[in-house]
Amino acid sequence: METEPSTPTPPGADSEVGRLRTVLLHRPGDELRRLTPRNSDQLLFDGLPWVDRAQEEHDAFAALLSDHGVEVLLLGDLLIETMQASGAARMQGIAAAVSARRLGPHLAAELAAYLRGVDAVELVSVLTAGMTFDELPESPAAARTSLVRRMHHGVEFAIDPLPNLLFTRDSSFWIGPRFAITSLALPARSRETSLTDIVYAHHPRFRGARRAYESHSAPVEGGDVLLMAPGVVAVGVGERTTPAGAEALAHSLFDDGLAHTVLAVPIEQRRASMHLDTVCTMVDTDAVVMYPAVHDTLSAFIITRDAGSVSGPRPFVEAAADAMGIGKLRVIDTGLDPVTAEREQWDDGNNTLAIAPGVVVAYDRNVETNRRLSQSGIEVLTISGSELGSGRGGPRCMSCPVTRDPLPGA
Numbered sequence: 216m217e218t219e220p221s222t223p224t225p226p227g228a229d230s231e232v233g234r235l236r237t238v239l240l241h242r243p244g245d246e247l248r249r250l251t252p253r254n255s256d257q258l259l260f261d262g263l264p265w266v267d268r269a270q271e272e273h274d275a276f277a278a279l280l281s282d283h284g285v286e287v288l289l290l291g292d293l294l295i296e297t298m299q300a301s302g303a304a305r306m307q308g309i310a311a312a313v314s315a316r317r318l319g320p321h322l323a324a325e326l327a328a329y330l331r332g333v334d335a336v337e338l339v340s341v342l343t344a345g346m347t348f349d350e351l352p353e354s355p356a357a358a359r360t361s362l363v364r365r366m367h368h369g370v371e372f373a374i375d376p377l378p379n380l381l382f383t384r385d386s387s388f389w390i391g392p393r394f395a396i397t398s399l400a401l402p403a404r405s406r407e408t409s410l411t412d413i414v415y416a417h418h419p420r421f422r423g424a425r426r427a428y429e430s431h432s433a434p435v436e437g438g439d440v441l442l443m444a445p446g447v448v449a450v451g452v453g454e455r456t457t458p459a460g461a462e463a464l465a466h467s468l469f470d471d472g473l474a475h476t477v478l479a480v481p482i483e484q485r486r487a488s489m490h491l492d493t494v495c496t497m498v499d500t501d502a503v504v505m506y507p508a509v510h511d512t513l514s515a516f517i518i519t520r521d522a523g524s525v526s527g528p529r530p531f532v533e534a535a536a537d538a539m540g541i542g543k544l545r546v547i548d549t550g551l552d553p554v555t556a557e558r559e560q561w562d563d564g565n566n567t568l569a570i571a572p573g574v575v576v577a578y579d580r581n582v583e584t585n586r587r588l589s590q591s592g593i594e595v596l597t598i599s600g601s602e603l604g605s606g607r608g609g610p611r612c613m614s615c616p617v618t619r620d621p622l623p624g625a
């Protein structure tokens with residue numbers, strides 16, 4: 216019997232917790248093999264992951280999501296399909312990766328020409344894992360005449376690797392029916408958005424999808440953006456997202472009718488709390504898990520579309536509950552004692568990914584935090600992140616929800 220092809224649910228998300236239907240992940244690859252003790256700080260890793268094990272952990276994460284009915288898209292696959300389908304995408308990717316500032320005009324032109332001739336798989340490998348000077352295509356003439364080639368050490372990067380692609384949360388996010396390409400703050404990550412941009416612009420799957428936040432000049436990172444409820448967006452402002460970024464995002468969301476209230480939440484400018492989602496994530500329609508050390512101090516400036524003004528700061532939890540139209544935002548705080556809480560915050564205990572209201576994915580190592588969540592009625596599905604966590608990101612950081620069911624009554 217022939218069955219009608221089912222119409223895929225259109226992409227989009229209006230909350231942190233609506234049932235997750237489709238998610239974008241990046242299976243870590245050779246870009247992680249570029250990390251060394253000398254470059255890991257600059258590349259924003261706190262250790263050198265054992266790559267094969269990191270891939271196994273990531274495969275288990277993807278399998279858990281699939282087993283729970285979530286369609287998993289892998290950025291690497293989408294990039295290859297996009298490059299196969301579109302010459303413009305190839306040109307865009309090459310232009311973003313090959314820097315005449317670093318290589319000089321001659322070597323840059325030569326490398327760009329070489330990359331235009333490689334197949335999509337090879338091109339995506341270079342765009343993600345980068346290329347060292349030793350790996351540049353053979354060119355006896357350039358080897359003789361290029362000062363740039365002669366003076367760079369062979370293990371230096373002609374094209375930088377992007378090990379933080381693993382954290383797909385940060386380089387794009389969906390809000391309502393639209394996607395937003397963010398503006399990443401640090402040089403180690405800034406090229407990532409050229410790749411998400413290419414996928415959304417050229418992959419047939421996203422044909423017709425519209426952009427949010429198009430005039431992105433000031434930094435906004437997806438890890439700072441929490442869709443608290445339909446129309447209510449919290450934006451962390453700290454090490455990454457700047458006040459100018461939060462303001463620009465708020466006005467853009469208002470103009471597009473994608474939000475009525477934006478809560479700008481100051482967070483401490485330090486590595487452990489680089490994004491709002493390192494200290495607070497939503498686990499249910501009315502509940503967050505939060506690092507206890509910020510519980511009493513987290514505040515919010517409130518920007519409202521209708522009032523057209525900025526008010527506050529007020530305690531974040533109260534301001535969020537009011538904006539969401541609920542009496543109280545439940546806070547599950549992770550603290551039994553400050554040392555355990557600090558250790559588990561560092562290991563991304565607060566960085567959960569909700570796959571449905573009250574059902575989250577979390578790292579298994581954060582035993583006390585997970586216990587508190589379970590005691591509060593949250594179903595916790597655990598994954599191992601011993602290697603994945605060395606980049607300082609948990610299940611939320613490693614996932615970009617593409618499609619979530621709207622919340623009932625939204």
Ligand SMILES: NC(=O)NCCC[C@H](N)C(=O)O
Binds near residue numbers: 259385
């Ligand atoms: N949303 C997140 O908190 N993402 C984690 C990003 C970790 C990455 N190594 C970074 O420093 O940007």
